[in-house]
Amino acid sequence: MPSGKTHIAVELLLWPGFMAGYYYFSQPAWGELALLGGAYLFASLLLSPDLDLRHNSTRRRWGPLGFIWVPYFKIFKHRGMSHSLMFGSLTRLIYLGMVFGLVLVGLSSLGFALPQDAPAWLNERLLILLGVGLYLPNVLHVLLDRVVSVFS
Numbered sequence: 001m002p003s004g005k006t007h008i009a010v011e012l013l014l015w016p017g018f019m020a021g022y023y024y025f026s027q028p029a030w031g032e033l034a035l036l037g038g039a040y041l042f043a044s045l046l047l048s049p050d051l052d053l054r055h056n057s058t059r060r061r062w063g064p065l066g067f068i069w070v071p072y073f074k075i076f077k078h079r080g081m082s083h084s085l086m087f088g089s090l091t092r093l094i095y096l097g098m099v100f101g102l103v104l105v106g107l108s109s110l111g112f113a114l115p116q117d118a119p120a121w122l123n124e125r126l127l128i129l130l131g132v133g134l135y136l137p138n139v140l141h142v143l144l145d146r147v148v149s150v151f152s
């Protein structure tokens with residue numbers, strides 16, 4: 001299996017290529033490019049499919065917040081649903097959304113006022129860019145795992 005370092009190296013090496021390609025073909029606003037690039041880096045560094053392992057470099061990158069992924073690796077067996085091309089990212093995004101939701105519920109019960117609506121600048125195009133940026137590293141990770149397991 002490729003190590004966490006190999007996955008990160010491949011994903012980070014391809015990142016400038018994706019950014020340049022997207023810039024070349026769609027001439028996006030800088031904010032859109034930053035959103036796509038930021039989402040890609042976030043997913044690559046912090047949402048790896050290998051969060052389904054007890055010990056992994058991605059969880060270490062979460063620092064003191066790494067504990068939030070303990071239920072995730074207990075729920076998802078290694079290279080199961082978490083490594084699905086289609087649903088892998090979704091499992092982590094839904095999981096992270098639930099953790100974030102619990103934090104918001106906690107803050108709200110402590111009396112903090114929370115925004116009720118999505119920000120006005122958020123539109124369909126930005127959500128798609130966000131989704132692509134979050135999915136791409138997952139796809140690369142899973143494909144690399146599959147290619148290496150075929151040849152080993």
Ligand SMILES: [Zn+2]
Nearest residue numbers: 049050141145
């Ligand atoms: Zn993996």
